[in-house]
Amino acid sequence: MAGGGAGDGRSPRIDLVPIIDAMTCVIFFLLLSSTFVEFTKITMPSAVSAVATTVSEKSTPPLSPKMFGLVKDQNIQLILSWEGETPGHLQTIVARHPDNSRSQELQLATQGLAEDFKKKFPQENTLQLGLSAAATYQEMISAMDGARLKFSDLVMVSWNDESLFTSLVKE
């Protein structure tokens, strides 16, 4: 019995259950605390001199689409203009909500213009968005909600750009 055996001649019995439990705990902790290190392999080019000729490709001017909401009395005139090889613009008018409530019409109008643009230029993912100085924060959020469904990146445009779009509408 002094040796820790069963005392009846049989081999000592090891209680496996707590050992397995403890091991599970240890493995679990190791998994949680491990940091996954990504080793980067860099292959250097061999030191050989060569003559390379560069062909300059015809660079296309960027589209830089801009959407602007011109506040005109009780309406907002939305204009989406772009540059590039074939510049152009789309526009629509939406009535404003006088009580600053969320405008589903404004969101749908923004989304509609964005959709029409994306049909022509599906690769473009950035839209510059701006409103007149008098437009409200709620209108900005509604316009963003519509545009975000089609463009992954939205960039704010200054209210100062209003004059550019006013002249565009007059044309």
Place this chain on the structure above:
Amino acid sequence: MDDFFVKKKKKSLVGLQLAPLIDIFVLIIIFLIKGTVMSGASITPPAELSPAKSKSPEGLEPAGQIYLTRGQIVFPMINEQISTDIFLAEFAKVNASQSSDLLQSLSSKLKKAIADIPENEKKSGILLNFLADAGVDYKTTFELSKFCRQIGFQNILFVAQGEK
């Protein structure tokens, strides 16, 4: 001799194995702790601010905050607030390459607050939750966003109240 002693029958005790039970409970507790999403992001805007509504499904990110009511700009990060009209007048000076002591002081306090943000919270950039009253004009929104960008906030998240 053996027959003299009556062999005692071993009692078959129905014992509850505590060790594996505790181990499993420890595992469950660890799983629960690790699986809990600490949102940490909450906004308590001033009472006079009525937030804009949105149907966007995106959640709130834990970040610095700025509140824009119809008359005041509140910076909870530095416990400061400033009148909107004064801010616009001072920022117009800055845009015209003039100096503004008020904005300089605000800027240095906010930069210090940004510097105090732990590095692990800056992994996805220095974010700012921008919450404005639904009726605030775009000019003020734009100018204040521009000021925040100049201070060092890399991403400005325009916050609105969710609407079903």
